[in-house]
Amino acid sequence: MNKKTLKPRWCQVKFGDVVQLSKARSQHPLADGIERYVGLEHLEPGDLRIRSWGSVAEGVTFTSVFKPGQVLFGKRRAYQRKVAVADFSGVCSGDIYVLETKDAKVLLPELLPFICQTDAFFDHAVGTSAGSLSPRTNWTSLADFQFSLPCIEDQANLVALLAASLSAVHAAEMISHRVGELRKSVIANHLGNGSGASGVATPWGTIPSCWRYIPIGDLTLSSAYGPRFPSTLYADKGSARTIRTTDFCGNDDINLETAPFARLDDSMVQEHKLLSGDFLLSRSGEYAGKTRVFVPSVEGRFIPAAFLIRYRLSLSEIRPKYLQYICSSPIGQSVLSTLVQGSAQPNIAGSAFLALKVPVPPIEEQDQIIAIVDDLSKADRAANDRLKKSRAFMSAVLTRKLEAQDVQ
Numbered sequence: 582m583n584k585k586t587l588k589p590r591w592c593q594v595k596f597g598d599v600v601q602l603s604k605a606r607s608q609h610p611l612a613d614g615i616e617r618y619v620g621l622e623h624l625e626p627g628d629l630r631i632r633s634w635g636s637v638a639e640g641v642t643f644t645s646v647f648k649p650g651q652v653l654f655g656k657r658r659a660y661q662r663k664v665a666v667a668d669f670s671g672v673c674s675g676d677i678y679v680l681e682t683k684d685a686k687v688l689l690p691e692l693l694p695f696i697c698q699t700d701a702f703f704d705h706a707v708g709t710s711a712g713s714l715s716p717r718t719n720w721t722s723l724a725d726f727q728f729s730l731p732c733i734e735d736q737a738n739l740v741a742l743l744a745a746s747l748s749a750v751h752a753a754e755m756i757s758h759r760v761g762e763l764r765k766s767v768i769a770n771h772l773g774n775g776s777g778a779s780g781v782a783t784p785w786g787t788i789p790s791c792w793r794y795i796p797i798g799d800l801t802l803s804s805a806y807g808p809r810f811p812s813t814l815y816a817d818k819g820s821a822r823t824i825r826t827t828d829f830c831g832n833d834d835i836n837l838e839t840a841p842f843a844r845l846d847d848s849m850v851q852e853h854k855l856l857s858g859d860f861l862l863s864r865s866g867e868y869a870g871k872t873r874v875f876v877p878s879v880e881g882r883f884i885p886a887a888f889l890i891r892y893r894l895s896l897s898e899i900r901p902k903y904l905q906y907i908c909s910s911p912i913g914q915s916v917l918s919t920l921v922q923g924s925a926q927p928n929i930a931g932s933a934f935l936a937l938k939v940p941v942p943p944i945e946e947q948d949q950i951i952a953i954v955d956d957l958s959k960a961d962r963a964a965n966d967r968l969k970k971s972r973a974f975m976s977a978v979l980t981r982k983l984e985a986q987d988v989q
Contacts, residue, residue: 605647629747785939807886
C-alpha cells in the first residue's frame with residue numbers, strides 16, 4: 582500500500598491553509614496615487630519579474646490592488662505558467678490572482694512564488710480549469726492543492742538556494758538581452774541608421790550610394806510555395822519531414838527535430854526538397870514575415886510546409902544568411918510588415934516579396950556582417966543554454982524539495 586512520507590518537521594498542507602487572496606481594491610486608482618497597471622499580457626511565462634506594465638493615467642478599469650512582495654498568478658490559461666512577484670504597487674486584471682501568505686511564521690513570503698512555479702501546482706491549476714476557449718481556474722480549486730511544507734528553518738535554507746539559482750537565471754537573461762541589443766545596433770548601423778548616416782534613403786535606412794538597391798526577384802534563381810497535402814499523411818515515419826512556422830525558434834534557427842514526418846510521393850519530395858541555403862518566408866497567420874535559412878543539421882529530406890515560401894538565391898549576388906539577418910532585425914520586420922495584407926488572416930504574397938527592394942552591399946561586406954552576427958548569435962545561444970540549465974536546476978530543486986515522494 583502506497584502512502585506519503587514526509588521529512589521530519591515537514592507537514593502536508595493545503596494551499597488555502599497557508600495562502601490567501603488579497604482583497605484590496607481601488608475604485609479610483611489614479612486618485613489613490615496608483616500609477617501602474619498589469620494585465621496578463623505583461624506577465625511572461627516562467628519569468629518571476631514584471632518587466633512591463635501600463636499607465637493608469639491612460640485609462641484602466643482594473644481595481645485589484647497589489648503591493649511589493651505579493652505574488653501575481655494568471656488564472657486564465659494557467660498552462661501559460663504566468664507567475665510574478667510584484668516589486669511595485671499597482672492594480673491588475675481580474676484574470677490575475679493577488680496572493681499572499683497568511684502567516685509569515687508558517688510560510689515565508691519569499692517561498693510562495695517558487696511554490697506557484699512547481700509543476701504540481703500548475704498541473705493542479707490546469708486540471709481544475711473550466712472553459713474551452715479561455716479556461717480559468719478558481720480560488721476554491723487552487724486552495725485545495727496539497728503540497729509538502731518545510732519547517733521555517735528549512736524554508737529559509739530553501740529560499741537561499743532558490744534565490745542563488747534565480748540570480749543565475751537573471752544573469753543569463755541579462756547577457757541574452759544585451760547580446761540581442763548589440764545585434765540590433767550592429768545591423769542598424771550597418772544599414773546606415775547610425776550617427777552621421779549619409780547616402781541613399783530607403784525604408785531600410787540611409788544606405789551607402791555604392792550599394793545596390795534592387796528587388797529580391799533579381800537575386801532569386803527560383804521560388805515555390807510549400808505543397809499542400811492531407812493531414813492524414815503525417816506519420817511517425819515517412820519519406821520526408823515538413824518544416825512549419827512553429828519549428829522556427831530563436832532569432833534565426835529552425836528546430837529540425839520537431840519537423841514532423843509525412844508519407845509523400847517521391848515526385849513531390851523531389852520537387853520541393855530543400856537545399857542548404859534555401860531562404861524561407863512565412864507567408865500567413867501570426868508568423869507572416871518571419872524568415873529563416875535552411876541549414877541541414879540532421880539527416881533526412883526536408884520540404885517546406887504550405888504556409889512557407891522557398892526562395893533559392895543567387896549566392897554570387899547575396900548570401901542567404903545576410904538576407905536573413907537584415908530581415909529578422911527590427912528594421913527588416915518593419916519593412917516586411919508593409920507587405921502583409923488582410924487582418925483576420927494576415928498574408929504575404931510571394932510576388933510581393935520578390936518585388937521588395939533590399940540593400941545589397943558587396944559580398945565582402947556581407948560576409949563581414951555575417952561573421953559579426955554569427956559571433957553574437959553564438960553568445961546568445963550560450964546564454965540561453967545557461968538560462969535553460971539554471972531554470973532546470975530550479976525546477977529540479979522545487980520538485981525534489983516541495984513534493985512529497987510516494988514509497989512502499
